[in-house]
Amino acid sequence: MEAWVEQLQNSVNTLERLKDYIEVTPAEEKAITTLNTKWGTTPYFAALMDPKDPNCPIRRQVLPSLEENVNEYGVDNYLMWKENRSTDEVRPDSIARQYHDRVAFTVTDVCANYCRHCFRKELVVDRDIQFRMDLEEGLAWIKEHTEVRDVLITGGDPFILADEKIEYLIRKLRELDHLEMIRFGTRTPIVLPQRITPALKRILSPYHKIPLWINTQCNHPREITAETARAVFDLLTCGVNVGNRAVLLKGINDDPETFRQLHQKLLQVRIRPYYVFYCEPAPGIDHFRTTVEKGAELIRDAIRGHTTGLAQPMYVIATNIGKIPLMPDYYIMGKDEKEYTLKNYQGKLTQWPNMPA
Numbered sequence: 365m366e367a368w369v370e371q372l373q374n375s376v377n378t379l380e381r382l383k384d385y386i387e388v389t390p391a392e393e394k395a396i397t398t399l400n401t402k403w404g405t406t407p408y409f410a411a412l413m414d415p416k417d418p419n420c421p422i423r424r425q426v427l428p429s430l431e432e433n434v435n436e437y438g439v440d441n442y443l444m445w446k447e448n449r450s451t452d453e454v455r456p457d458s459i460a461r462q463y464h465d466r467v468a469f470t471v472t473d474v475c476a477n478y479c480r481h482c483f484r485k486e487l488v489v490d491r492d493i494q495f496r497m498d499l500e501e502g503l504a505w506i507k508e509h510t511e512v513r514d515v516l517i518t519g520g521d522p523f524i525l526a527d528e529k530i531e532y533l534i535r536k537l538r539e540l541d542h543l544e545m546i547r548f549g550t551r552t553p554i555v556l557p558q559r560i561t562p563a564l565k566r567i568l569s570p571y572h573k574i575p576l577w578i579n580t581q582c583n584h585p586r587e588i589t590a591e592t593a594r595a596v597f598d599l600l601t602c603g604v605n606v607g608n609r610a611v612l613l614k615g616i617n618d619d620p621e622t623f624r625q626l627h628q629k630l631l632q633v634r635i636r637p638y639y640v641f642y643c644e645p646a647p648g649i650d651h652f653r654t655t656v657e658k659g660a661e662l663i664r665d666a667i668r669g670h671t672t673g674l675a676q677p678m679y680v681i682a683t684n685i686g687k688i689p690l691m692p693d694y695y696i697m698g699k700d701e702k703e704y705t706l707k708n709y710q711g712k713l714t715q716w717p718n719m720p721a
């Protein structure tokens with residue numbers, strides 16, 4: 365059996381198995397036994413948890429918490445609103461649309477790791493809603509919509525699909541003349557790096573004028589291992605670009621030191637930071653959310669000027685009408701007819717000529 369399949373079959377998703385990895389606290393045990401929710405991770409990722417520290421950043425992303433019972437600031441029926449599913453345009457369940465030229469195509473609700481902060485938790489983790497994830501229906505819709513030039517394949521985690529299905533999806537999409545790129549959103553390089561197998565590499569490898577891009581999700585430097593580095597290198601040798609979309613998580617990555625280390629370490633393993641998302645108001649994840657301004661403050665205080673420019677992601681809120689950037693805005697301190705006054709990361713000022721339109 366392939367190592368990645370074995371990882372999935374031995375998912376750490378019972379109290380018994382969990383106790384092989386960590387000292388489970390009474391609160392964690394109560395959450396696991398009383399919350400009606402899907403949880404679990406791979407043995408590989410479980411081994412990265414701190415056995416003694418309940419505040420371990422990996423542990424908090426993996427284990428259900430009693431705090432999930434609180435929902436003061438979350439939006440009920442969040443996913444339906446967020447993905448614009450109640451608009452006039454008739455679309456298959458698998459197609460989420462916020463833009464004219466690109467769509468998200470949901471192909472599975474299965475994941476290797478069920479992230480507690482998942483914005484799709486109603487579908488993936490809590491399973492309160494169900495979508496019809498019919499590949500043919502989605503493919504047929506994309507074929508008809510020739511204005512779509514970019515398809516983002518998502519889930520769940522699309523790399524949980526069998527090789528044949530991934531190969532089929534890529535092949536069918538590449539038959540469409542109107543597509544310019546195919547993207548996958550997958551957490552496997554982080555939670556299941558064994559998934560990047562020689563067989564998968566053969567599927568992703570052949571040169572084609574329609575490029576493949578992958579965005580993974582890594583939220584803390586401790587999630588990055590030698591196995592991650594190897595998986596990413598393998599993807600890059602296939603001509604697949606690898607980016608990261610982190611989620612800003614309170615108490616996990618919202619301090620300047622961790623935030624900078626995360627983005628530096630991503631570059632060290634050749635992953636290009638792409639987005640940092642404000643943690644979305646799905647129900648029951650209040651405890652993961654920071655102030656809206658926090659991400660911009662972190663970019664100002666920990667990234668811009670403090671480390672390599674390539675380490676800087678764009679900070680965005682992913683809303684129902686598209687992603688809205690919330691980057692720091694302290695740079696322009698003043699402006700008159702002659703010049704701008706600009707401020708750098710150290711608070712130093714400089715002047716720049718004002719060019720009339």
Ligand SMILES: *Cc1c(COP(=O)(O)O)cnc(C)c1O
Nearest residue numbers: 460461462463466467468516687
């Ligand atoms: C995030 C998202 C996209 C892709 O957005 P980019 O900014 O191009 O990465 C496309 N469609 C939907 C519905 C999305 O949520």
Ligand code: SF4
Nearest residue numbers: 475478479482520551
């Ligand atoms: S891998 Fe993605 S879809 Fe799956 S639980 Fe995590 S955030 Fe949600």
